[in-house]
Amino acid sequence: MNTPQPLLTVENLTVDFHAASGAFRAVDDVTFHVDSGETLVILGESGSGKSVSASAVMGLIDTPPGEIVSGRISYRGTDVTRMSEDKRLAFNGSKVAIIFQDPLSHLNPVYTVGWQLAETYEVHGKARGAEARRLSIEALRRVGIPDPESRIDWYPHQFSGGQRQRIMIGMAIALGPELLIADEPTTALDVSVQAQILDLLKELQREEGLAIVMITHDLEVAANMADRVIVMNAGKIVEQGIAKDVFADPQHAYTKRLMSALPDEADYRDGKSSGESEPILEVRDLSKTFLLSPGLLRPPKSLRAVDSVNFDLKAGETLGIVGESGSGKSTIAKMLLRLTDATSGEALFHGKDIFRMNPKELMKFRRRVQMVFQDPFSSMNPRMSVFSIISEPWSIHSDILEKSRWRERVIELLGLVGLRAEHADRFPHQFSGGQRQRIAIARALACDPELIICDEAVSALDVSIQMQIIDLLADLRDRLGLAYIFITHDLPIVRGFADRILVMQSGQTVELQRTEEIFRRPQRPYTQMLINASPRPKWEQSNAAHA
Amino acid sequence: MFKFVFRRSTQSIGAIIALLVLVFFLARLTGDPAYLYLPLDSTDAQRQAFNALHGYDDPIYVQFFRYLGDLTQLDFGMALSRNRPAMEVALEAFPETLKLAAIAMALALVAALVVGSLAAARPGGLFDRLATTSSLAGASAPDFWVAIVAILIFAVSLGVLPTSGTGTALHWVMPIGVLMLRPFGLLTQVVRGSMVGVLSQPYIKTARAKGVGRRRIIFVHALRNALLPVITVAGDLTASLVNGAVVVETIFGWPGIGKLMIDAIVQRDFALIQSTILITAIAIFLMNILIDLIYAAVDPRIRHQQA
Numbered sequence: 066m067n068t069p070q071p072l073l074t075v076e077n078l079t080v081d082f083h084a085a086s087g088a089f090r091a092v093d094d095v096t097f098h099v100d101s102g103e104t105l106v107i108l109g110e111s112g113s114g115k116s117v118s119a120s121a122v123m124g125l126i127d128t129p130p131g132e133i134v135s136g137r138i139s140y141r142g143t144d145v146t147r148m149s150e151d152k153r154l155a156f157n158g159s160k161v162a163i164i165f166q167d168p169l170s171h172l173n174p175v176y177t178v179g180w181q182l183a184e185t186y187e188v189h190g191k192a193r194g195a196e197a198r199r200l201s202i203e204a205l206r207r208v209g210i211p212d213p214e215s216r217i218d219w220y221p222h223q224f225s226g227g228q229r230q231r232i233m234i235g236m237a238i239a240l241g242p243e244l245l246i247a248d249e250p251t252t253a254l255d256v257s258v259q260a261q262i263l264d265l266l267k268e269l270q271r272e273e274g275l276a277i278v279m280i281t282h283d284l285e286v287a288a289n290m291a292d293r294v295i296v297m298n299a300g301k302i303v304e305q306g307i308a309k310d311v312f313a314d315p316q317h318a319y320t321k322r323l324m325s326a327l328p329d330e331a332d333y334r335d336g337k338s339s340g341e342s343e344p345i346l347e348v349r350d351l352s353k354t355f356l357l358s359p360g361l362l363r364p365p366k367s368l369r370a371v372d373s374v375n376f377d378l379k380a381g382e383t384l385g386i387v388g389e390s391g392s393g394k395s396t397i398a399k400m401l402l403r404l405t406d407a408t409s410g411e412a413l414f415h416g417k418d419i420f421r422m423n424p425k426e427l428m429k430f431r432r433r434v435q436m437v438f439q440d441p442f443s444s445m446n447p448r449m450s451v452f453s454i455i456s457e458p459w460s461i462h463s464d465i466l467e468k469s470r471w472r473e474r475v476i477e478l479l480g481l482v483g484l485r486a487e488h489a490d491r492f493p494h495q496f497s498g499g500q501r502q503r504i505a506i507a508r509a510l511a512c513d514p515e516l517i518i519c520d521e522a523v524s525a526l527d528v529s530i531q532m533q534i535i536d537l538l539a540d541l542r543d544r545l546g547l548a549y550i551f552i553t554h555d556l557p558i559v560r561g562f563a564d565r566i567l568v569m570q571s572g573q574t575v576e577l578q579r580t581e582e583i584f585r586r587p588q589r590p591y592t593q594m595l596i597n598a599s600p601r602p603k604w605e606q607s608n609a610a611h612a
Numbered sequence: 613m614f615k616f617v618f619r620r621s622t623q624s625i626g627a628i629i630a631l632l633v634l635v636f637f638l639a640r641l642t643g644d645p646a647y648l649y650l651p652l653d654s655t656d657a658q659r660q661a662f663n664a665l666h667g668y669d670d671p672i673y674v675q676f677f678r679y680l681g682d683l684t685q686l687d688f689g690m691a692l693s694r695n696r697p698a699m700e701v702a703l704e705a706f707p708e709t710l711k712l713a714a715i716a717m718a719l720a721l722v723a724a725l726v727v728g729s730l731a732a733a734r735p736g737g738l739f740d741r742l743a744t745t746s747s748l749a750g751a752s753a754p755d756f757w758v759a760i761v762a763i764l765i766f767a768v769s770l771g772v773l774p775t776s777g778t779g780t781a782l783h784w785v786m787p788i789g790v791l792m793l794r795p796f797g798l799l800t801q802v803v804r805g806s807m808v809g810v811l812s813q814p815y816i817k818t819a820r821a822k823g824v825g826r827r828r829i830i831f832v833h834a835l836r837n838a839l840l841p842v843i844t845v846a847g848d849l850t851a852s853l854v855n856g857a858v859v860v861e862t863i864f865g866w867p868g869i870g871k872l873m874i875d876a877i878v879q880r881d882f883a884l885i886q887s888t889i890l891i892t893a894i895a896i897f898l899m900n901i902l903i904d905l906i907y908a909a910v911d912p913r914i915r916h917q918q919a
Contacts (some may be wrong), residue, residue, distance in 0.1 A: 123821050150826075158823035170814040173912055175836045185822050220912040236822070 069099035070142060072244055072276050073122065073161075078136030080117050083129055091117045093300035095136075099244065102280065103515060104277040104603075105307065106287040108323070109297035110527035111498070115280045115465070117248045119295075121146070123163055124153050140244075159189050162237035166249035168229035172221035176484045178205070178232050179217035179230070185239045188339060188590070200239070208235040208265060221278075226390070231265065238269060245269075255389040255554065256598035263289055263600055267294035282527055284323065288312055289600030296320045309604040323529060333561070344377035345515060346401075351410035353396050353572075370396045372572040373410070380515060381544065383549040385563030387556045387595065393572035395550045398520045401550070402436055403427065432462055433511035439521035441501030445493040451479075451504055452489040458511045465512065478507040482537060499530035505529040506537065518550045523558065534561050556595045568592050617901055625899045628890070632683075635889050636676055644690060645667075645880040668694070679886075688890070689883030693876070698883035701868060702891050707782075708778075709861065709868030710895075713853040715787045720795035721846055728803025728836075731884050735808055743800060750797025759790045759863045775867035787864045791857065795849045802845045806838040813837070839910050847903035851896040 080092040092114040099105050105587040109115040120126050122138055122145065138145050140160060148156060165171045173181060182201035186192040192200055198217070205213035208231040210224075221229055230250060237245055247266065251259035263286065270277055279290050287294060291308035296317065304317040315321045353371040371393040378384050388394045399405040401412055403419060410421045414430055422430055438444040446456055455478055456471045466474055476486040482503040493501055502522060509517050519538070523531040539562055541547060551559055559566060559580070566583045568591065575591050576583065589591045645668070663669040667678065682689065688699035724747075731743035750886040766786060767775040810816070811834050817883050819833045860872035865871070869888050876884035908915045 125817055141704055154823045154825055156823070157821055163821045165814060165818070171818045172820070172835055173815040173837070174913060177912075184824065188822065188824050188828070220916075222913050223916070233818075536912075606804065 069291040072101045072141065072201055073099040073278075074137070075118065075122070075138045076137045076139075078118060078121060078138065079134040080114070080121060081132045082125065083132065090300055091131075091551060092121070095297075095300075095302055096297055097302065097305065099276050099278055101243065101276050102270070102274045103292045104279060104290050106279045106281060106291035106294045107204045107297060108281060108284070108287045108294055110282050110529065111324075112299070113297040114300040115297050116248050119248055119278060119280055122246065124148070125163075125195065132405060141342040155189070158185060158237075159240040160242055161244045161246065162240075163246040163248060164230070164233045164237050164250050167253045168226065168233045169221060171233060172229060174221055174538070177218050177220055182217070182232075182236050182239060185236055188506065189240055191240060203379075204235040204239050205232065207238075208232065208269075210235070226254050227260075227261060230254060230258075230262050234262075234265060234269070238273065238275070241273065242275070244276045244278065246278045246280070248503055249282070250279070251286060252281070252283065257389065257594060260288070260598060260600055284312075285599045290603035291603060296323070309602070312602065319389065333579075333584075342379050344379050345415055346378040347413040348374060348376050348397075348401075349413070351397065351400060351412060352408045353393070353400060353405070354408045358588045363554075369572050371400070373572055374567075374569070374572075376567055376574075378516070378548055378550065380523070380599050381542065381548055382565070383551060383563045384567040385556075385559035386550060386569060387554070387559065387566055388569035388575075389554055389595075391571065392569040394554075394569050397521050398436070398518050398550065398552055401518060404547070408416070428462070430566055432458075432465075432512045433514055433516065435512060437505045437509050437517060437519045437522045439524055441498055441505055441525065442493075442530050444505065445501065447493055450476075450490055450492055454493070455479075455489075455508050455511050458508070462512060469485045474511075474575065475507075481510065481541065482507045497530075499534060502526060502530075502534050505587050506534075506541070510541070514547070516548045516550065518552070520552045522551070522555065524553065524555070531558065535608070536560070556583075556592075568595065615829075620901055620904065621897075624900070628893050628897065631893055632886065632890065633676075636679060636884055637672070638876075639778040639880075639882045639885045640672065642695070642877060644879050645882070648880055649692060658906070682801035688887045691876070691881050691884040691887075693881045693884065698881070698887040699891075701884060702887040705867060705869045705872040706891050706895075708866065709854060709857050709870060712784075712787055712791060712857060712861075712866065712868060713850060715784070717795060717846070717850050717853055719788065720792040720799055720849075721842075723792075723796050724799030724803050725835065725842070728800045729807050729835060731804045731809060732807030733826070733830055740804075747797040747800035747804075750793045751801065752797070753793060753816065755790055755794060756859050756863060758793060759786070759860060762786050762790060763863070776863070778867065783834065783864075787860050787866055790864075791853060791860050795846070795853065798849065799842060799846060802842050803838065806841045807834060810834045810838040836910060840907065842904055843906055844911065847899055851899050854892055854895055854899075 075098070076096050078092055078095045079090065081088045082091050083089075087284050090398060096115070097105070107115040117126065117131075121133060122140075125143070126133065133146055136146070140156070145153075147155065172178065178208055179201050181196060182204055183193075183197035186197040187434070188201055191197075202213045202217050205217060210216055210228060210231055216224075221232070223388060224232065233251075244511075250266070251262050254262060266279075267290070268279060269275055269339055277290070279287070281287050281290075288308065294305065294308045294311050295302050295318065296304040298319045302312060304315065304320045311320065312324070315324050322563070351374045352369065355368045355370050356366075374393075374397060376384065386394045386397060386499065396405070400407045401419065401424075407420050411421075413436070416424065419429075419430060440561045449457075451470070452475050455475045458470075459466045459471060472489070475489050479486060484500065484503055484507070488496075488504075490501075496504065504528075505522075506517075522538075523534050535558065538549065538551075543551065551563060553559060556566070556568075563580050565578065568583070568589070570591050575589050576587070578588070583592060587596060591604055619852075644659075644663075646654075646662045647665075650658055650662055660669065667675060667789040670678070671758040676738050679689070690696070690699065691698040691701050694701055719879060727743050727747070731740040734740055763775050763786070773785055774780070777783060807830075811830070813834075816829060824833065855870070857866070857868055858874055860866065861868045861871040862874055869892060873885065875881075876888060
């Protein structure tokens with residue numbers, strides 16, 4: 066086979082970002098190419114420069130603060146970094162298109178999806194008016210939006226997450242580009258939806274001969290899509306090759322570490338701690354109903370977010386609550402912490418109903434039960450130092466610790482979560498996501514709780530960091546005898562961590578079982594789906610297809 | 613939507629009644645009108661006769677309930693100073709103010725949208741710095757001072773514009789120019805700030821990736837999103853223009869409701885004070901409903917929340 070000219074070539078690309086503190090090299094001498102019709106996956110964790118490389122192709126780097134220091138990006142031999150503004154406008158969307166991680170924020174909220182689709186045809190002079198509308202309806206149908214004739218007049222917020230990503234894809238392929246850049250297209254979606262979107266991309270690729278550059282931090286997604294893979298770390302390419310080879314036999318130390326971050330067939334933990342002891346928490350028929358705002362002519366509707374959920378938790382035990390978005394799992398956490406009121410049911414903490422506690426009892430309860438939230442960026446006051454964040458509970462519950470010992474204890478807690486003493490005087494923005502989550506855990510530990518509720522506590526973190534945080538939580542559990550309620554959408558991640566797992570869907574309990582039972586003998590199809598939702602590697606799919 | 617308007621109306625009626633009560637009693641603190649309307653050498657008996665004629669000799673709560681009773685019949689009382697129904701006088705003056713305020717506001721808004729958007733397109737650029745400085749000056753210059761200086765320059769020194777009054781198109785120039793200065797300054801700053809935020813939103817990146825040109829991104833994709841805070845501020849400013857025209861109308865001798873209000877207070881013309889304030893209150897209430905409706909028209913998410 067002769068080697069024709071590649072569709073896209075990136076040569077020695079170096080991109081800096083200038084900030085007050087100096088220049089930061091986001092992409093460092095990166096070279097790669099993309100052939101027609103193939104899928105190239107750029108794999109890397111946050112800050113690895115993978116998105117910046119792709120943005121450079123579309124001319125989407127803001128300059129300033131960004132600066133393409135050197136390098137060439139050629140599309141069919143033309144250097145696109147030196148394109149005139151007019152040529153750039155004609156090129157974007159028609160030759161190369163892009164889809165992003167969060168389709169809701171990437172669609173304009175004040176225009177209908179039809180308007181936004183039709184605009185793509187109009188600004189490129191391909192069609193206008195009724196013809197553009199007809200093509201837009203076709204595009205929506207193409208990406209599997211039901212009833213496109215009427216949905217075309219809907220606004221982005223009226224669609225589900227998966228549908229919005231379909232709309233983004235429809236808009237991207239509207240003009241029949243040769244290359245589609247997909248920047249973390251499924252990261253914000255539920256696992257079941259993720260698989261559908263990946264299938265849609267592959268189907269379009271087959272039918273249109275589209276080349277795809279897929280940017281992801283997710284190894285399973287990468288394996289599912291990739292013909293070839295590039296691994297990036299700190300702005301540099303550390304490894305590249307045929308996907309199957311890289312996954313089977315990673316050469317670079319960083320790639321090896323990434324691969325080992327995949328949750329493996331760890332030993333199940335279940336049963337180790339659930340001795341004879343009395344449960345510390347008993348939840349009975351817990352329900353929450355939200356009243357949706359009534360329409361002008363329609364009767365008010367209600368949504369049963371949590372529907373008669375029962376479980377209990379023993380001292381030192383870990384319960385995983387697993388479900389997709391809208392399953393009610395976070396609402397349970399909010400009710401247990403009295404951040405929102407329960408509609409009915411009871412939750413007995415050491416025999417006392419949380420929902421009927423008087424302010425004094427509640428104050429005591431809140432010392433015993435702490436929370437770690439999903440987003441370590443927004444759940445900490447940016448103007449408070451780490452020391453004030455961790456020590457704040459002691460000024461609320463004044464009998465825990467006398468003030469002269471605060472610093473000593475903060476340093477001790479920081480040590481416990483793997484941070485250093487000098488971190489106490491820094492501010493949240495000076496830390497990475499994983500470090501911030503460690504701070505959040507140290508804060509939770511400040512009151513010597515017996516139960517910590519973690520709501521998607523690792524979902525916002527890179528895979529290799531996720532396992533570190535889970536290991537830390539497991540270690541603290543064993544040392545301090547903590548109990549956890551660990552809420553997540555990612556079933557495999559709690560495999561080696563949780564004693565029991567409660568699977569939820571649409572507010573209802575699907576299954577509550579010991580972890581090993583859930584994985585070995587899932588009773589319900591939904592649980593099975595969650596276990597198997599991780600996409601399979603591409604090389605295994607093609608074998609199956611041929612068989 | 614009707615339900616929404618109805619709900620807002622009922623809320624506002626309470627506020628307007630409270631306002632009327634307050635104004636009724638405050639107006640009577642300005643003093644005894646008999647001293648103003650009768651000759652200086654009038655006797656106590658003459659003054660009592662005057663007060664009895666207009667009902668000012670009754671206890672104040674009796675006067676108040678009589679006023680409320682009259683209101684239900686849409687009788688707003690006689691304007692003492694003009695010997696005509698007070699509401700009639702107020703309604704004559706109001707359109708003059710409205711015209712002034714509407715034109716000033718429309719000009720300020722359009723200018724602010726263009727200047728603010730262009731300033732936001734290149735934050736820190738030359739145009740941005742010019743726009744920021746001039747809008748800050750506009751927002752902070754006291755209007756009475758600007759009005760007087762303007763008269764001094766354009767009317768007295770250059771003699772190109774009339775000092776005050778109405779009649780020709782030239783009479784409109786200075787009142788509108790002075791009146792729009794503050795709204796223009798404030799709105800430019802709001803547009804710029806809101807626009808800078810919107811232009812960094814992810815959907816702007818999508819538009820660039822689609823191949824949408826720069827001008828269309830700013831004026832079509834971003835502007836409508838940036839409008840919400842602008843509408844809020846513009847609404848407040850319009851309301852305060854209707855009220856705040858007092859200074860400008862007085863200086864330029866413009867026969868609007870602001871000048872009428874001041875005259876009425878000086879002349880202790882209780883019925884006229886009450887009528888002018890009632891009209892402006894209703895205008896502000898209508899303005900607020902209009903703002904909410906514009907909100908819903910601009911942002912479909914608000915529309916769907918209400919629906």
